[in-house]
Amino acid sequence: MATTEVPVWSVDPRTGKPREQVAVEATAADVDAAVRAAAQAAPSLADRDARSRLLRACADALEAARDELVEAADAETALGPARLGGELSRTTYQLREFADVVDEGAFLDVVIDHADPDAGPVPRPDLRRYKVPLGVVAVFAASNFPLAFSVPGGDTASALAAGCPVVVKAHPDHPATSELVAATLRGAAESVGLPAGVLGLVHGRQAGVDLVDHPLVSAAGFTGSIPGGRALFDAAAARPRPIPFHGELGSLNPVIVTEAAATERAEEIGTGLAGSFTLGVGQFCTKPGLVLAPEGDCGDRLLKALTGAASEAGGGVMLDSRMREAFVAGVRQRAALPGVEAPVEPGGADGHRVRPGFLTVPAAHLTEDSHELLLEECFGPVTVIARYRDTGEVSALLALLPGNLTATVHLGSAEAEGPGAAVLAELTPLAGRILVNGWPTGVAVAPAQHHGGPYPATTSTSTSVGATAVERWLRPVAYQGAPEALLPPELRDGNPLGLPRRVDGRLEPGMNRSQ
Structure with a gap:
């Protein structure tokens, strides 16, 4: 039996009238194709240099399309060119900030403890730990920030910085803006030699459910309502293999x-x-x-x-x-x-x-x-x-x-x-x-920022703004007794990548490759 396509319309909030049909809601097969394309693109993000180039290329591409993006977003949100121009600047700033994070490498949290037969009550083996990307990340775009918390927003930027490809579930309030931004980011990926599949885009409420349920999705980031976020959080926990769900749901402030x-x-x-x-x-x-x-x-x-x-x-x-x-x-x-x-x-x-x-x-x-x-x-x-x-x-x-x-x-x-x-x-x-003695509206993009809070503000203890947002999409791995030749470069003696590391309890500064 053929599936009826459900159109996705762009609507003018100033009049309530449809502007244009921009897409159709994704079927389960469409979601599967986007997730599999992202999973296939994951190896291309293994190299930190490639990730840094991608993030900077995305920022440059968004800046080049500034007038078109602001016009499209204003037509769908009524937020005004001045507000949206500032939001676009914030978006490109955080993309470049995450590129700096990738270049520095401290987010890998490299710790090396050499073997010591006299350490503690039992001998210590050679242990080396760092963090690796989780895999494909599902991002749920926000209604109130069509750029900074949507397709090119902090969840996407931090996931790409971690080495995780992204599939975004577009918000129905700005589908045309989402399509335009996604095309811009995919073009930026291809311009630096990466597959367009590092960023996918799907529309429709059921597509969001299918994303959280997909076995190749390893984590999700959400900004939206308490009922919607809680339903997806519960679904993420109920999977045969539960996944982290970082949701921002609501706040009285x-x-x-x-x-x-x-x-x-x-x-x-x-x-x-x-x-x-x-x-x-x-x-x-x-x-x-x-x-x-x-x-x-x-x-x-x-x-x-x-x-x-x-x-x-x-x-x-x-x-x-x-x-x-x-x-x-x-x-x-x-x-x-x-x-x-x-x-x-x-x-x-x-x-x-x-x-x-x-x-x-x-x-x-x-x-x-x-x-x-x-x-x-x-x-x-x-x-x-x-x-x-x-x-x-x-x-x-x-x-x-x-x-x-x-x-x-x-x-x-x-x-x-x-x-x-x-x-x-x-x-x-x-x-x-x-x-x-201040006001909470306005969340600075800075390393010390924390945008999160106890439930129901968020479903986790992580931040969705600032450099440490990258930690949501990583997991630690420790190697014990591995020969030097088998270790990843990040963990080898001599520090060939120039990373900040903690070796035998002493902090060693790295070499900032962005300078």
């Missing part, structure tokens, strides 16, 4: 404003908060969704500044009609709860737009089961201000929160040590990144 901070700079904090929760029409995974602010005059000043700034913030178009409907319904449900007020009412606006706003509620209400909805993420330009009477209410509320990507505290100038340390100690178990 709580913010605490101490009374001292509000007294000193209420207006600055209120204005900064408005800028943060409305950024990108509130469609950032790090959007501050819950703010604990004090009652009293200082808290009133903060709310006044927030009201003014939020009222002046323009509305916008969300990524698709489904998200818009969920936002409008979510705001309506929250605003109807007892004790909740809306000084600036968020919700639907003219046409396909939404308007930003915020809700307020006494913090004590949030410890009641009837208000648990306020402790769940609402995707879009809204935040909840919980007014607390004392630090006991703050601690009681923090104890109810699930894992988050970020947690923020605004401190007064005299709280840098004792009181500040106590707040940080309360926030540290809740999140992967703790901010002081």
Whole structure:
């Protein structure tokens, strides 16, 4: 019986109308072909020089196609050329950063312990360990970042850096952009002598399920909703051979404003908060969704500044009609709860737009089961201000929160040590990144960055941003008593590849080949 092709349409979020058919949903056979092509391409990524050239070629190719890519992404996401141009720059930057990581080689974590019959209670054999790529990686593209967390994003870049070919499941909100980017990256691969199969692309919800189930897929990276991510996480664990599933699922990103901070700079904090929760029409995974602010005059000043700034913030178009409907319904449900007020009412606006706003509620209400909805993420330009009477209410509320990507505290100038340390100690178990006197929107691509957090923020302890994201796609292998001629070059005496290594407990610097 013939299989009916299911078309994949590019849709204009500003009008809700289809723009063009760009592909068809992948069948099980299509997924199998993409995964097998990736697996066949894996040996070509064994050489670190080839991986470095690939990553730099991908960055160069994306830059060369900048105008076309930004135009395509804006047509499908309504995020605007300025935002998308910056996102493309971020994307090419992280590709080149991972090329530097590959050149340096420290991510291989080479450790050599020579044989020592007198070491410890038992003789030590010759042991040499380093990390090798897992194999084909499935990447699930994000809706809110059509470049930096999608086909050419951090999951893809870090997997290629590790030596793992990638098959991307495109997000339905930007299929045309995904096709254009995938073609650009495959062309870049071929330009440096690598097979195009190092990066595959498939469309369709079932294709994502088939990817996680495929026996040649060795790991997966996901950015999206809690229900979708949890279903795929469970599927990855239920396989005959379970695989790592690194999912970023959802986050409330709580913010605490101490009374001292509000007294000193209420207006600055209120204005900064408005800028943060409305950024990108509130469609950032790090959007501050819950703010604990004090009652009293200082808290009133903060709310006044927030009201003014939020009222002046323009509305916008969300990524698709489904998200818009969920936002409008979510705001309506929250605003109807007892004790909740809306000084600036968020919700639907003219046409396909939404308007930003915020809700307020006494913090004590949030410890009641009837208000648990306020402790769940609402995707879009809204935040909840919980007014607390004392630090006991703050601690009681923090104890109810699930894992988050970020947690923020605004401190007064005299709280840098004792009181500040106590707040940080309360926030540290809740999140992967703790901010002081800042805003969580905006995740710098840097070696020290950690973009992750306790469940349900993520399903693992790894980061999806920064140089150490490469560790997700590697596993360690130790060789014991192997003759020199049988060892991989990374583990041979003399360090022929110039790698940073730890030999007999001493750290040896490597030679940076990118210089």
